[in-house]
Amino acid sequence: MSRIGKIARRTFLVGSVAVAGGVAFGVWRYRTPYANPLKDDLPEGAAALTPYVKIDSDGVTLITPRADKGQGAYHVQAALIAEELDIELDQVSVDPGPPSAAYWNGALAEEAAEFMVPSDGMVRGMAEGVVTASMKFIGLQMTGGSTTVPDAYLKLRQAGASARETLKQAAAQDSGVDAGELRTEGGAVILPDGTAVPYTRLAATAAGLDPVQDAAIKDPADWRILGKPMQRLDIVAKSTGTQEYGIDMQVDGMVHATVLLNPHQGGALNGFDAAQAEGMRGVKAVVPITGGVGVVADNTWRAIQAARSVQADWAPSSMPATMDAHWQALSDSFTPEAQDSRKRDDGDVEAARNGAELVEAEYRAPYLAHAPLEPINAIVRIDDDGAEVWTGTQVPRFVQQNVAKIAGLDPEQVTVHVLMIGGSFGHRLEDEVVKQAAEIAVQMKGTPVKLTYSREEDMMHDFPRQIAMARLRGKVRDGRVDSLDLGIAMPSVMGSQMSRQGLSVPGPDSQIVAGAWEQPFAIPNQRVTGYRAPDLAPISSWRSVGASSNGFFYNAALDELIHAAGADPLEERLRLCDDPLARAVLEAVGDMANWSGPLGDGKGRGVALTRSFGVHTAEVVEVTNTDRGISIDNVWVAAEMGRVLDPVNFENLVQGGVIFGLGHAMNCEITYRDGIAEQDNYYSFEGMRQFQAPRIEVRGLENGDHVRGIGEPPVPPAAPALAGAIFAATGTRLREMPFNKVVDFA
Amino acid sequence: MKLTVNGTEHEVDVEADMPLLWVLREELGYAGVKYGCGVAQCGACTVHIDGEAQRSCQVAAADVWGPVTTIEGLGTPQALHAVQEAWIEHQVAQCGYCQSGQIMQAASLLSYTPDPTDQDIDDAMGGNLCRCGTYTRIRAAVKTAAAKLQEV
Ligand code: FES
Ligand code: FES
Numbered sequence A: 001m002s003r004i005g006k007i008a009r010r011t012f013l014v015g016s017v018a019v020a021g022g023v024a025f026g027v028w029r030y031r032t033p034y035a036n037p038l039k040d041d042l043p044e045g046a047a048a049l050t051p052y053v054k055i056d057s058d059g060v061t062l063i064t065p066r067a068d069k070g071q072g073a074y075h076v077q078a079a080l081i082a083e084e085l086d087i088e089l090d091q092v093s094v095d096p097g098p099p100s101a102a103y104w105n106g107a108l109a110e111e112a113a114e115f116m117v118p119s120d121g122m123v124r125g126m127a128e129g130v131v132t133a134s135m136k137f138i139g140l141q142m143t144g145g146s147t148t149v150p151d152a153y154l155k156l157r158q159a160g161a162s163a164r165e166t167l168k169q170a171a172a173q174d175s176g177v178d179a180g181e182l183r184t185e186g187g188a189v190i191l192p193d194g195t196a197v198p199y200t201r202l203a204a205t206a207a208g209l210d211p212v213q214d215a216a217i218k219d220p221a222d223w224r225i226l227g228k229p230m231q232r233l234d235i236v237a238k239s240t241g242t243q244e245y246g247i248d249m250q251v252d253g254m255v256h257a258t259v260l261l262n263p264h265q266g267g268a269l270n271g272f273d274a275a276q277a278e279g280m281r282g283v284k285a286v287v288p289i290t291g292g293v294g295v296v297a298d299n300t301w302r303a304i305q306a307a308r309s310v311q312a313d314w315a316p317s318s319m320p321a322t323m324d325a326h327w328q329a330l331s332d333s334f335t336p337e338a339q340d341s342r343k344r345d346d347g348d349v350e351a352a353r354n355g356a357e358l359v360e361a362e363y364r365a366p367y368l369a370h371a372p373l374e375p376i377n378a379i380v381r382i383d384d385d386g387a388e389v390w391t392g393t394q395v396p397r398f399v400q401q402n403v404a405k406i407a408g409l410d411p412e413q414v415t416v417h418v419l420m421i422g423g424s425f426g427h428r429l430e431d432e433v434v435k436q437a438a439e440i441a442v443q444m445k446g447t448p449v450k451l452t453y454s455r456e457e458d459m460m461h462d463f464p465r466q467i468a469m470a471r472l473r474g475k476v477r478d479g480r481v482d483s484l485d486l487g488i489a490m491p492s493v494m495g496s497q498m499s500r501q502g503l504s505v506p507g508p509d510s511q512i513v514a515g516a517w518e519q520p521f522a523i524p525n526q527r528v529t530g531y532r533a534p535d536l537a538p539i540s541s542w543r544s545v546g547a548s549s550n551g552f553f554y555n556a557a558l559d560e561l562i563h564a565a566g567a568d569p570l571e572e573r574l575r576l577c578d579d580p581l582a583r584a585v586l587e588a589v590g591d592m593a594n595w596s597g598p599l600g601d602g603k604g605r606g607v608a609l610t611r612s613f614g615v616h617t618a619e620v621v622e623v624t625n626t627d628r629g630i631s632i633d634n635v636w637v638a639a640e641m642g643r644v645l646d647p648v649n650f651e652n653l654v655q656g657g658v659i660f661g662l663g664h665a666m667n668c669e670i671t672y673r674d675g676i677a678e679q680d681n682y683y684s685f686e687g688m689r690q691f692q693a694p695r696i697e698v699r700g701l702e703n704g705d706h707v708r709g710i711g712e713p714p715v716p717p718a719a720p721a722l723a724g725a726i727f728a729a730t731g732t733r734l735r736e737m738p739f740n741k742v743v744d745f746a
Numbered sequence B: 001m002k003l004t005v006n007g008t009e010h011e012v013d014v015e016a017d018m019p020l021l022w023v024l025r026e027e028l029g030y031a032g033v034k035y036g037c038g039v040a041q042c043g044a045c046t047v048h049i050d051g052e053a054q055r056s057c058q059v060a061a062a063d064v065w066g067p068v069t070t071i072e073g074l075g076t077p078q079a080l081h082a083v084q085e086a087w088i089e090h091q092v093a094q095c096g097y098c099q100s101g102q103i104m105q106a107a108s109l110l111s112y113t114p115d116p117t118d119q120d121i122d123d124a125m126g127g128n129l130c131r132c133g134t135y136t137r138i139r140a141a142v143k144t145a146a147a148k149l150q151e152v
Helices: A073-085 A106-110 A121-129 A132-138 A152-175 A199-207 A235-239 A300-308 A323-331 A349-353 A396-407 A432-441 A455-460 A493-499 A546-564 A569-576 A580-593 A647-667 A718-730 B020-027 B082-089 B099-112 B118-125 B135-151
Strands: A002-004 A012-019 A022-029 A048-056 A059-063 A092-095 A183-185 A188-190 A196-198 A255-261 A269-273 A283-289 A292-297 A311-314 A339-346 A359-365 A377-383 A386-391 A414-418 A449-452 A468-477 A480-490 A525-532 A603-612 A615-626 A629-640 A695-701 B002-005 B008-011 B046-049 B052-055
Touching (some): A012 A048, A022 A199, A048 A199, A073 A092, A073 A152, A188 A199, A235 B082, A269 A283, A292 A432, A300 A449, A480 A546, A569 A580, A580 A603, A647 A718, B052 B099, B099 B118
Antiparallel strands (some): A283 A292
């Protein structure tokens, strides 16, 4: 039986539900005052519990529903709960929900995919960028704005605190001691005489109690776990080859499959000849799927070999035939008709231009593959009365719905097991691989089909980052930046992404200007206009989404103006900065880099700041122009975090984000010819390597009051800070990524 | 054909040209060895053959010239190798997918070059891609591991 406490003013309630041999605590979502399509689906008075803590005779399980794609999300979620529950992380097991375990039912699982963790900024940012259509996809969190809706930072701690207090009540009932005389420690309630009663022994009693609402959560000053260096839960497994990823998953009776997809993006399969493939060792079946062929064998390598021998007749792609035509489509979009948004229009940029010398420039950012190191994969088994899916995904509900559709089942008949992901960067927001596995599996019912992409198929069908173009017209006056008019054109990422789920995205797509319109610089005349280019290649969210291109555009444009004004890149940014949190970040990074200190011969420094996903991140890059090319020597990063929950992981994620931003800016792009991606493996899409990696010093500031994720924010400022440094060292102004079109890197 | 992996001899019936990577992963169940690129560009598949780091995606099953050690044979959660200890201490991994290969490459480097310079690390580790960008920590962890191994 489920129990729900009194309705608090919060938009969520802590609840509990009895489970076999114990109790699960979680958060109920109830009717809320603001519109939410997901909520509206719930009948009056209905609620759904997202369980976070399960206690039974086997032990304490923390349930961490947000997918972990390498950013430590499981760990942070578990730490938030454990902190309040007064249990050590080595005393618990962690279950990366959602829908798997038998102890919860469909109604409980319903909400599991739908909430945010602080470290999951990408999804949050997507939510900010889209309107209601994708709110159903992403969940409610952003509907009322991030300041009015408590996020997981609060929810998980509140659930932990409530569980703790309810367990004390249970101990009080069992022992006859007043609850006020009890304390908790190490996964047990401690009686006044020192006896420790483990939570597991109290679970059954607790299941019969109303969960304590409004249990006090700890003052951060009293934190034992959070805010301190902690060993990530997965770190031993990931250092010993014992971490199981989706690609390692085995299911009884499983067969190994791969796909050969039409290399012309989006083109159909006209026909194929698999005679040779079918005769190859281990090959069990070659079947048509949407836009390609599935090859099933007894070993993945055999499937890949056989797929390469399939002769297919491919229909052409509807994409423009050349990259010039892609760029032309962007160039043609700077029109009033294609205007998507003008979220910033300060002063009068038109008037400010009169009579003054214009600074004009055009900037470009290419398509970029996500290319996580684990090639995408999924296992699907379809039976007449149900289906099961094992995969690493960030969109389990889409997976459930899509497999149901292909299998002719109801979504509730589809069980989705979410597995560990070997990197995503947004790739696992797409679920084509699961659909394709289901299309194969439905042709061989009862057999679990494990579909693994070859690296080549993965990179050529990656749903890359948007291509984007920006145009600057600006002006300086009296040694100051006076006017910045920036237009940005790109296709809608959200539109493209949602279209693959059969959803449309009405209204403006604020990702088109994200990372540019909301920057903390009070330039007297400032305008940022977004232009929605037509759909070109199918694109998807790529680590930091719109800001991944726009952080470069905005900072590069600002740098050109600052240079024209004869000012210093950091000093002028500080002078223009109108946000105290951003100013502190700029000051910190200037300090760390000793910005005004002397520089050796051939060296240069660049600085950039981007506010993205609510986080101000400033970076200084220092390079040397060597005879082998540009060497990136040092990077300093300061970011405003509100609170740093896990300092080691924070540093690691920032360093990784910087390398991700720099590496792609150095040498990565996806280009298309007749709709075919011209890069199909890491030799043509390399990123940064060990010998190119700079020293990276990181500082997290805690001046603000919002806890934010750090997955995305280090990415946008990296490329412009590098461009600024290269300009300082060489005098070469870089306006197009990747920079190796113009300069060499050591 | 016969293969010795982590001290155990296996008889496998595979094509002569099946890459060792797939023999290990799918025929013998050593899933710690990872497929990343298949073309010697990422290092995720790195194992030791005769004690030396090799890309298992590039070695045909019939050509394996000595005993193979995978990450599972280097050390275990219960009995860690010094390189693994260092990797844990520095919390190197993010997604972790490249780290089997990184660790095998580092262990091989340290067996030949016990006290590597930055240049040695750059030279040895340059073929191991980390898409999550953990290079800063990898460098630090290699140095820590070197110190640990020299203490022994
Ligand atoms: S899989 Fe062998 S080097 Fe990439
Ligand atoms: S830790 Fe993810 S690829 Fe290296």
